[in-house]
Amino acid sequence: xxxxxxxxxxxxxxxxxxxxxxxxxxxxxxxxxxxxxxxxxxxxxxxxxxxxxxxxxxxxxxxxxxxxxxxxxxxxxxxxxxxxxxxxxxxxxxxxxxxxxxxxxxxxxxxxxxxxxxxxxxxxxxxxxxxxxxxxxxxxxxxxxxxxxxxxxxxxxxxxxxxxx
Numbered sequence: 001x002x003x004x005x006x007x008x009x010x011x012x013x014x015x016x017x018x019x020x021x022x023x024x025x026x027x028x029x030x031x032x033x034x035x036x037x038x039x040x041x042x043x044x045x046x047x048x049x050x051x052x053x054x055x056x057x058x059x060x061x062x063x064x065x066x067x068x069x070x071x072x073x074x075x076x077x078x079x080x081x082x083x084x085x086x087x088x089x090x091x092x093x094x095x096x097x098x099x100x101x102x103x104x105x106x107x108x109x110x111x112x113x114x115x116x117x118x119x120x121x122x123x124x125x126x127x128x129x130x131x132x133x134x135x136x137x138x139x140x141x142x143x144x145x146x147x148x149x150x151x152x153x154x155x156x157x158x159x160x161x162x163x164x165x
Contacts, residue, residue: 007069013124014070017061020119020132021073024061027112027139028054034101043098043149047105050142057135064128099153102146109143 031051035044062072116136120129 009123010068011070013128014065014068016119016124017065017068017128018070018073020116021058021061021065023112023115024054024058024135025073027108028052028058030105030108034105037101038098040098043102046145046149053138053142057138060131099150102150102153106143106146106150109139109146113139113143 028051031047031054035047035051038044038047062074065072113136116132116139120132124132
């Protein structure tokens with residue numbers, strides 16, 4: 001017996017939302033990890049803010065999945081964990097510096113915004129499309145802010161660090 005068409009559509013939508021949740025949780029984890037690695041305390045604060053923002057974004061989708069009758073994703077992806085492991089290895093070999101962390105975050109935010117943009121389709125409900133568009137806008141603002149922070153990098157004690165006001 002096939003599920004009702006509406007139930008089937010809900011499951012498909014829940015699966016799409018779970019993919020978004022995993023991506024946003026990955027971003028949240030990335031920002032939290034990066035915040036711990038910064039030499040500059042202002043950058044730590046900025047990245048903790050972005051981590052909390054990504055956590056809120058994921059939570060909004062988790063609520064929607066539950067409302068659809070699905071089980072919401074709680075964690076990031078395996079690929080995300082592997083990427084963090086590679087980043088830790090790279091840091092151990094090359095050393096940690098604020099400029100490198102900012103550059104990595106800029107690339108990640110661009111990828112996440114594209115992933116969310118790709119999730120917008122003709123069949124997605126308007127309320128979810130609006131949430132996605134708002135989140136994409138905030139992610140791109142964060143990316144632009146991160147790009148701007150890179151222009152303020154100075155060398156302190158032989159290590160690049162971002163100068164903040």
